Amino acid sequence: MTATAFRAPPVHHVGVLGWLRANLFSSIANSALTILIVALLMWSVPPLLNWAFVSAVWSGTTRAACTDAAGACWPYIWQRMGQIVYGFYDFDERWRPDIVFAAGAFGLAWLMIPRLPRKGWVGIAMLTLYPFVSFLLLAGGEFGLAVVSTERWGGLLLTLVVAAIGIVASLPLGVILALGRRSHLPVVRILSVTFIEVWRGVPMITVLFIASSMLPLFLPEGMQIDKLFRALIAIALFNAAYMAEVVRAGLQSLPRGQLEGASALGLGYWRAMALIVLPQALKIVLPGIVNNMISMFKDTSLVSIIGFFDLLGVIQSGSTDLDWSSPNTAVTGYLFAAAIYWAFCFSMSRYSAKLENDLAAGDRR
Amino acid sequence: MVQQRARHAWWRDTKWQAVFYQALVLLALAAVFVWLGHNAVEALARRHVASGFAFLEKTAGFGISQTLIAYTEESSYGQAMWVGLVNTLLVSAVSIVLSTLIGFIVGIGRLSSNWLVAKLCTVYVETLRNIPLLLQVVFWYFGVLQTLPGPRDSLHLGEWIVLNNRGVYVPEVIFQPGSWFVVAALVVALTLSYGLNRWAHSVQLRTGHRPPVWWAIPLLVVGLPTIALYATQVPFALSWPQLAGFSYEGGLQINPELAGLTMALSIYTAAYIAEIVRAGLLSVARGQREAAEALGLKRGLSLRLVLVPQAMRVIIPPLASEYLSLTKNSSLAIAIGYPDLVAVFAGTVLNQTGQAIEILTLTMAIYLTLSLITSALMNLYNRAHALEGFA
Secondary structure, three states, X not given: OOOOOXXXXXXXXXXXXXXXXXXXXXXXXXXXXXXXXXXXXXXXXXXXXXXXXXXXXXXOOOHHHOOOOOOOEHHHHHHHHHHHHHEOOOHHHOHHHHHHHHHHHHHHHHHHOOOOOOHHHHHHHHHOHHHHHHHHHHHOOOOOOOOOOHHHEOHXXXXXXXXXXXXXXXXXXXXXXXXXXXXXXXXXXXXXXXXXXXXXXXXXXXXXXXXXXXXXXXXXXXOXXXXXXXXXXXXXXXXXXXXXXXXXXXXXXXXXXXXXXXXXXXXXXXXXXXXXHHHHHHHHOHHHHHHHHXXXXXXXXXXXXXXXXXXXXXXXXXXXXXXXXXXXXXXXXXXXXXXHHHHHHHHHHHHHHHHHHHHHHHHOO | OOOOOOOOOHXXXXXXXXXXXXXHHHHHHHHHHHHHHHHHHHHHHHHOOOXXXXXXXXXXXXXXXXXXXXXXXXXXXXXXXXXXXXXXXXXXXXXXXXXXXHHHHHHHHHOOOOHHHHHHHHHHHHHHOOOOHHHHHHHHHHHHHHHOOOHHHOEEEOOOEEEEOOEEEEOEEEEOOOHHHHHHHHHHHHHHHHHHHHHHHHHHHHHOOOOOOOOHHHHHHHHHHHHHHHHHOOOEEEEOOEEEOOEEEOOEEEOHHHHHHHHHHHHHHHHHHHHHHHHHHHHOOHHHHHHHHHOOOOHHHHHHHHHHHHHXXXXXXXXXXXXXXXXXXXXXXXXXXXXXXXXXXXXXHHHHHOOHXXXXXXXXXXXXXXXXXXXXXXXXXXXXXXXXXXX
């Protein structure tokens, strides 16, 4: 047999050159676009890096360090780190939020690392025991712990508390509302639809206003609910409406045969839902649920409008602080807060993508 | 065999159970509402706060920094509400146009064959989507627009646009008497060209040949208004922003609040619209693109004639709900003092009158009405454009 000699592909079709040709300079228009973008990046990125790193102030303890600088004012961030993380939480008691942070991170890590066992128990503990113990620790008043009123909670701590409560409370409420919307009982259905559509039709800030200035009017004389709890209730109800729509999409995408099969096995409504329908429906909409959680996390920043000092609130109040007034203080603060929010949201969205991929393993052929 | 009705006690009958449970739910709900109402009546009496909507007629007594409809401090609270609503609609409309523009560019860019373009668009989406909108609003307003130099050291973008910490100034076209004639000429020209195009298209569909009308359209659109301009001796004037003392006069001033909110809303929402557009384009079957290529259509043409029209069916519904959430998000105006519905009505008016129940109910009702109108329009669109069998 005569072997055909293989010739190597032309040099401009392989390697770096080939890649450049295929991806950046495939046509005249593409080449022009590439050059334009490179020019744009050359024009914008170096000044930004210069501002953030080279011309930035890195050391110092007062605003004097930053007044004449042409770059970011990082000492302001280092000096304010305590406030950014804990708000006005009493200095000597900050070990309590630290424990809550550490336990939360440990529990989440356990749930997210696939190899670790007993996820069910850890999950149940995180949903029941953890919030309870965390609240006791943070609020104090029992076991000889000093009381720290919720007005002093702030910074990243408050942001995480609001986000966690919103996420944990809105999921079960959302499931109930979604089931209610698909119920055969007209009264239940109409009530669920009204609740969902009203909450989804109004801006979240109006809901927070209701919690802060309208809710107290509806309570009997002498009964008062902490301002933070009022806001948390409002956020949970608001997010439950959005969660309900996500869950409903999952319920609708499930074939009818599943519910009929459950009925044929003699399962009643609640058992059919809990054992057959919901586990499948929730799996289908898991990416949607995580997307919702990301929105909720971002929306926690709205509590700064009704007077809480969450992460954004602390940064906002710091940016107008005369002790640190310099041309770059405000922008440095905003960018630092943006980086924190971004890190949380982006990792959630990556985790959701991974989860989606893992859960789809059974459907791949 | 004789069919026998299953006999069981009536309380085990699902029909009765349903009635019973629903009555129970209604009763519980009614009890809660009665309790809340009772508390509210007592609380209002204790605080000596008036109730009812009579306050809408009272004099507001505060100024609003941006009023598109007639409003003075002597106007009523009700008029203040309308001013706020118009401001909400203004910032939403402008942001919707801008975010759609940016969103489509970025969404199509993410699918570009140019690696740099695709990556840049991905970075845009992944960065801006994951930062709270409120943070972006305060960043653009307090971090950027408020740190601009004062009027005397204004930044100039060319000869046309002036930037300083009082806002953005652009030249304004002033309509003088007779200008309606030119506008009418333009409208007539556009209508005629549209009709001409339709006619040419139908002839092309019938015969395969397009009547050579391509030269008529520019002639109409440029010619008619030019004639009108001549006839009326140019009834327009440009008003330029000019430094007068410590501030700028003339031209159109865009408040920094409006500018900042518009920037933040459009840039943030564009990231979501880009994802919607990308998903829509990816939803078009691969064969469609291949067929378009096989027919010899270039990439731009195949996008315009084959891919985008099919993708629109998938894009429009989520796009509408994105517009709606943009409108709701415009309520973040309150953080930077842009006088939108929430800031004026649920902010200032509420603080002055203390009538939280009436004001918040009315505010929510207005937003709900906007939502309902949008979903009604959406349903109409879906019914008209749904694929057969999916209607």
